[in-house]
Amino acid sequence: MTTRSEREKAQKLNEQHQAILTKLLREEDNKYCADCEAKGPRWASWNLGVFMCIRCAGIHRNLGVHISRVKSVNLDQWTPEQIQSMVDMGNTRARQLYEAHLPENFRRPQTDQYPPAALSYNVDPIHNGNYIFLSKTLHMQSW
Numbered sequence: 001m002t003t004r005s006e007r008e009k010a011q012k013l014n015e016q017h018q019a020i021l022t023k024l025l026r027e028e029d030n031k032y033c034a035d036c037e038a039k040g041p042r043w044a045s046w047n048l049g050v051f052m053c054i055r056c057a058g059i060h061r062n063l064g065v066h067i068s069r070v071k072s073v074n075l076d077q078w079t080p081e082q083i084q085s086m087v088d089m090g091n092t093r094a095r096q097l098y099e100a101h102l103p104e105n106f107r108r109p110q111t112d113q114y115p116p117a118a119l120s121y122n123v124d125p126i127h128n129g130n131y132i133f134l135s136k137t138l139h140m141q142s143w
């Protein structure tokens with residue numbers, strides 16, 4: 001059973017978290033989906049520290065929680081650790097880190113291309129010592 005003051009405390013914390021997330025989303029870094037660059041992402045992978053669109057969030061969910069932990073920016077409750085992960089990383093830094101070793105022929109997925117359901121995911125977590133963010137796109141059937 002939670003007391004009234006505990007509920008109020010939780011609510012206040014939630015409001016603080018929402019304010020931080022809203023601020024992060026206003027930064028140039030995070031105005032576009034980390035994966036497909038769709039405008040105005042409202043979802044996030046808190047363990048990777050990136051913001052993404054609802055469509056890419058669905059793809060990340062399919063990758064499994066051992067790779068990406070997806071949350072809605074405004075529909076879900078966040079913990080302080082999850083918020084800190086977003087503050088520490090952000091889309092630009094994440095892309096520098098996870099996409100440091102992409103092959104030359106890598107092409108970023110586009111929002112209006114290929115239905116995600118048509119993809120066969122083949123996740124390769126380790127590549128040249130770095131986890132390849134977006135490794136799903138490296139294994140598309142058309143390649």
Ligand SMILES: [Zn+2]
Pocket residue numbers: 033034035036037038052053054055056057
């Ligand atoms: Zn996207």
